[in-house]
Amino acid sequence: MEITNKDQELETASATLVSGMHFVGEVEGFRIDLDAEEAVGGTGAGPQPHLLLLQAMAGCTAMDVISILRKKRQQVSGLKVEVQGVRADQHPKVYTQIDVLYRVWGKSVDSQAVERAIELSRTCYCPVIAMLGKVAEIHTRYDIKEESEGRS
Secondary structure (H helix, E strand, C coil): CCCCCCCCCCCCCEEEEEECCEEEEEECCEEEEECCCHHHCCCCCCCCCCHHHHHHHHHHHHHHHHHHHHHCCCEEEEEEEEEEEEECCCCCCCEEEEEEEEEEEEECCCHHHHHHHHHHHHHHHCHHHHHHCCCCEEEEEEEEEEHHHCCC
């Protein structure tokens, strides 16, 4: 099968076998090792591919939220997005529940601005949330710490 729609930009990725269940993935010239769990022949050479969905969600929504907070002139000095997922017991073992925690550091950061940034990412901008939200229940929450409190 080949995509033939010439009106849209074509995005590509590949995975090339190294050995066992170890593959090297490549996207836009960036490489990442992928592997399976030990029970099915993996050796720990990289994350399991499904975990990259959680990483993609964290990165996608983090970029949205920091961009929106900057446009709202919030004095954010740090942002960390932590994503946890629960998968179905039966194959294909899709994610059924995903929890997203936004940790924000800064000076006098407005909680309403953070809530709105998360809402916009979730409902308008983040394609990963939009896709995974079709199969999983997604919950979001946030924590704001004043700059002097430090990060952990």
